[in-house]
Amino acid sequence: xxxxxxxxxxxxxxxxxxxxxxxxxxxxxxxxxxxxxxxxxxxxxxxxxxxxxxxxxxxxxxxxxxxxxxxxxxxxxxxxxxxxxxxxxxxxxxxxxxxxxxxxxxxxxxxxxxxxxxxxxxxxxxxxxxxxxxxxxxxxxxxxxxxxxxxxxxxxxxxxxxxxxxxxxxxxxxxxxxxxxxxxxxxxxxxxxx
Numbered sequence: 154x155x156x157x158x159x160x161x162x163x164x165x166x167x168x169x170x171x172x173x174x175x176x177x178x179x180x181x182x183x184x185x186x187x188x189x190x191x192x193x194x195x196x197x198x199x200x201x202x203x204x205x206x207x208x209x210x211x212x213x214x215x216x217x218x219x220x221x222x223x224x225x226x227x228x229x230x231x232x233x234x235x236x237x238x239x240x241x242x243x244x245x246x247x248x249x250x251x252x253x254x255x256x257x258x259x260x261x262x263x264x265x266x267x268x269x270x271x272x273x274x275x276x277x278x279x280x281x282x283x284x285x286x287x288x289x290x291x292x293x294x295x296x297x298x299x300x301x302x303x304x305x306x307x308x309x310x311x312x313x314x315x316x317x318x319x320x321x322x323x324x325x326x327x328x329x330x331x332x333x334x335x336x337x338x339x340x341x342x343x344x345x346x347x
Contacts, residue, residue, distance in 0.1 A: 183249050190256065191245050194263070195228040201266050202226050211254035212247075224259060 198205065203226060209219035212232060221233040230247060232240040244252070 187249050187252050188245055191228060191252070194256070194259070195226075195244075197263055197267070198224070198259075199226045199228075201263070201270070203266060205259050205262055207255050207258050211258055212251055222255075224255065230255075 205224045207222040207224060207230075209216075209222050212222050212230075213219060218234045218236070219232055220235050223231040223233070224244065225231065228244045230242050230244050232242070234240070244255075247255070
């Protein structure tokens with residue numbers, strides 16, 4: 154019977170060692186994940202540049218001297234006590250249980266702030282888009298437009314109506330110099346004469 158109790162004791166010690174090993178590994182994973190989450194959270198709140206208030210019960214249910222708890226954009230937890238004393242600690246120095254309680258309060262608030270910021274930016278972008286459209290309309294209306302006639306079937310000219318009339322007038326003067334002379338009535342106004 155002594156051998157059986159020694160064997161049971163040996164198995165129990167091995168079980169304890171295995172449990173202790175698993176607890177050590179899980180604690181390390183917990184700490185690693187907590188640090189990663191804190192880094193990501195800090196990356197979200199730092200650009201917002203706001204401090205987030207947390208219920209004092211998230212930090213301690215037994216310490217009644219805690220008046221306020223503030224998470225700064227830099228990732229520092231400031232614990233304000235009734236007597237005015239402030240204890241500042243890095244967020245990652247808190248136990249994982251406290252971190253989880255703080256995260257459950259902070260994440261919805263960060264989401265609300267991000268949605269609010271997106272809506273403000275979206276409103277500004279919409280307004281700027283309208284202004285750009287109006288300026289484009291104004292610019293398009295104020296620019297002189299060259300009127301180009303479609304090419305004639307002969308493909309010879311792409312002048313506007315006024316330019317086409319001028320071109321026709323010049324051709325007719327060149328083709329019929331007598332007509333040009335009679336129109337000038339003897340005045341030397343730069344007409345072509347032979």
